[in-house]
Amino acid sequence: METPVVVNLTLRKNQVGAGCSRMSRRDITSFPARCSECNLRRACLPGGMEEREIDCFNRLVHTRHRVERDESLYRAGDTFKSLYVVRSGFFKTYAIFEDGREQVTGFQMVGEIIGMDGIETDTHQLYSVALEDSEVCVISFASFEEVASHILTLQHQFHKMMSRELTHARGMMMLLGGMRAEERIAAFLLNLSHRLVIRGYAATEFNLRMTREEIGSYLGVKLETVSRTLSKFQQQGLISVQQKYLKIHDIEGLNRVANSAALPGGVEAVA
Amino acid sequence: METPVVVNLTLRKNQVGAGCSRMSRRDITSFPARCSECNLRRACLPGGMEEREIDCFNRLVHTRHRVERDESLYRAGDTFKSLYVVRSGFFKTYAIFEDGREQVTGFQMVGEIIGMDGIETDTHQLYSVALEDSEVCVISFASFEEVASHILTLQHQFHKMMSRELTHARGMMMLLGGMRAEERIAAFLLNLSHRLVIRGYAATEFNLRMTREEIGSYLGVKLETVSRTLSKFQQQGLISVQQKYLKIHDIEGLNRVANSAALPGGVEAVA
DNA sequence: CGACCTTTTGAACGTATTCAACCGATGTGG
DNA sequence: CCACATCGGTTGAATACGTTCAAAAGGTCG
Known part of the structure; x- marks a missing residue:
């Protein structure tokens, strides 16, 4: 990553208007709590960081x-620049098969990180869409790596978070590979x-x-199976379910x- | 990670003999090429590192x-201390369901990294076993993080490798969630x-x-399905297959x- | 209100699993 | 070195689970 460490306030500026449901500039509220x-x-x-370090991190x-309901946070193919932390609301990420089918790869709620799918290739692999009106904190990844190299705690915390993603993905692999429909839904x-x-x-x-x-x-599984299983x-x-x-x-x-x-590891590791 | 950065030559010393198939001390060949x-x-x-940096990394x-065939590199529950790079041979990692069923989560060949499943909790989540006589390079993770904080290239490279793991896991989720037996095996x-x-x-x-x-x-899928599909x-x-x-x-x-x-992304992303 | 989308439920179907038998390769001990 | 036990692999037939197709009901939004 050769990117110089500069503040990037005009996030994704070249992409505004590229799609109908993209984030628009007026959505950017400068400076969070x-x-x-x-x-x-x-x-x-x-x-796990100390007060002093948090202040430093805060600058990131x-x-x-x-992000409004049904709006994209990013799309597959977009250049990866930032990680996002969900501050409020609810997101899904999904991938699209070559034949056009869509597969949901995760749901993210408050406090969870979105965007790691872009790190490997500097290009997002997934689509991220808000399922309800939401807010995210935007963290420039280049700056983040720079800061993380100064704060070991932060670096390690980040490694743990990536590792947690991996654990989660592995849990899903086990769920998908080894559980039946009822078990999955439960x-x-x-x-x-x-x-x-x-x-x-x-x-x-x-x-x-x-x-x-x-x-x-x-x-x-198919939507009918979900419906049937919930009914069961x-x-x-x-x-009890109603809608x-x-x-x-x-x-x-x-x-x-x-x-x-x-x-092993219980419910946290699954789904 | 509070662990001080010290050379840890007596890798896993307390675990020798704990199980019948564990690595034994005589297996440790000090200093690799x-x-x-x-x-x-x-x-x-x-x-992506420069000569000078590689030398620095080399110290890790x-x-x-x-690791002989059928030997464990580590087991679920083991304390996480190191990452391993396959230098020769072939490994599998697997998890065990509470009911005792075993699920393979990956196969690793030369050049691939094993052990990231321990980062999140400082404890390995998976079992890693050699499927043939193999050799690994052992990298102390605490030292690694220390060094990575000095070499941005290395830090970034590591993030990319973790991200690649994630991409792979996601590919598997898509394979398991969206493909039929024949497609999976192909x-x-x-x-x-x-x-x-x-x-x-x-x-x-x-x-x-x-x-x-x-x-x-x-x-x-079940082993019979694998067999049938290969025959088909x-x-x-x-x-053509024979054994x-x-x-x-x-x-x-x-x-x-x-x-x-x-x-999307082709074969690399899957399986 | 009407159009559309999501959900529910039923019935027929198909794919993969289960159960079972058999074969072949491998490895061990007499 | 052969006999035998074991393990891995193949194949068939019956079964089960989830999908597919279809229809209709319930919600939501312009």
């Missing part, structure tokens, strides 16, 4: 960014619930932000369904 | 290590072939180092089978 005051700081990149976060619900709990939300009651088709695409879980009294609204009645029961082929 | 003279250097971690590689063969070519081996003729069961586990490919004149020996007759034909659901 400070990282040291952000309540996501523990889970975010500065995790040039912009906060609004694991998926438990994972969602788990991630919500961590963020202080209710564990057993939430709105699905994605469609059945997106869930199915992510889990490697409802009949069994494990959950996007989902309530888990028997988290232990779901665990039993998922755990008939459970992964 | 120099990285700058290694013909893997381009593809390996020092990729404390030991070369023999993609797998093409991927093997591709990786061999890169390393200067014949593209169309090689010995499978793994069993049908391991292939199946990796691809999310043979009948179609695409390949482990495999010859590809029609690489384009295989491509067509795999490409009925091809991934």
Whole structure:
């Protein structure tokens, strides 16, 4: 990476207007709240850093960014410049097969990082789209690497986050390679619930932000199978669903369904 | 990572004898050939580094290590201390479900890195086993991070390698989530072939180092399906197989089978 | 309100799994 | 060195799971 370390406020400036659903310039709100005051700081990149270091890191976060529902954060083929941390809202990433089929590769909620798919080739491999009105913090990757080389904690934290991505991907490989439809869907619900709990939300009651088709695409089953399975879980009294609204009645029961082929490391590692 | 940067020559010393197939001390050959003279250097971690930097990096590689067929390089639960680069031979990594089932998560050949599954938690998540007599270079990760903070090229190269791991894992997610058995197996063969070519081996003729069961586990199908599919490919004149020996007759034909659901980025990204 | 999209549910179908038998290669011990 | 046990691989037949096709209901948004 030869890029000089300069502040890049005009993020993706050449791409505005390239597509109908791209981010437009007015969305850029210059200067976010400070990282040291952000309540996501523990889970975010500065995790484990000292006050002084966080201030230093803070300089990397040039912009906060609004992304409306159905807007792209980036697209496959876009030049990779930045990582994004979800500050509010909900995203999906997906890839497109040559034959046009779309496969969801992940859902990201508050505090999670988006954009690592661009690091290898300096070009994004995936599409990232907001599933609801959202906000992200934008971190210039070149600057980030520069700073990380001065702050070992940060470097290590980043390696851990990439490693966590890998763990997650591996969990998905195991889910897709070794679990049946019911198990996958149970694991998926438990994972969602788990991630919500961590963020202080209710564990057993939430709105699905994605469609059945997106869930199915992510889990490697058809949307009809998702629908049928959710109905079945409802009949069994494990959950209740009406459209996007989902309530888990028997988290232990779901665990039993998922755990008939459970992964070591539990729910975090899956889906 | 609070670990002080010290040379750790007595790699995994407390674990010798813990299991029957562990590496034993006599396997440690102190000091390998120099990285700058290694013909893997381009593809390996020092990729893109200058002569001077490579020398610096070279100091990280404390030991070369023999691992015999069926021996573990590490096991899930082991403390993570080092990354390993395959210098010769062939490995598989796998995870074990709670119910005892084993799932292969990857095959590694010459020049590929093993061990990143330990970074997140400082504990290995996977098992790594040699499928034939092999040799690895051992890189202390703490020292590595230290050095990487001084050599931006190295840091960036490492980020790229982790990112490549992610790309690969994502490719597998797509393969497992979106392809049918025939497609998976075709993609797998093409991927093997591709990786061999890169390393200067014949593209169309090689010995499978793994069993049908391991292939199946990796691809999310049963061993019988692997066997049947290989037989079918043979009948179609695409390949010929006898036991482990495999010859590809029609690489384009295989491509067509795999490409009925091809991934963007081609064969590299898959399997 | 009407058009469209998402979801649900049913029935027929197809692919991969399961169960089982058999073959061949490999390796060990008498 | 051969006999035998074991492991890996192949192949067939029955089964099960998830898909596909189809129709209709429920929501959402202009």
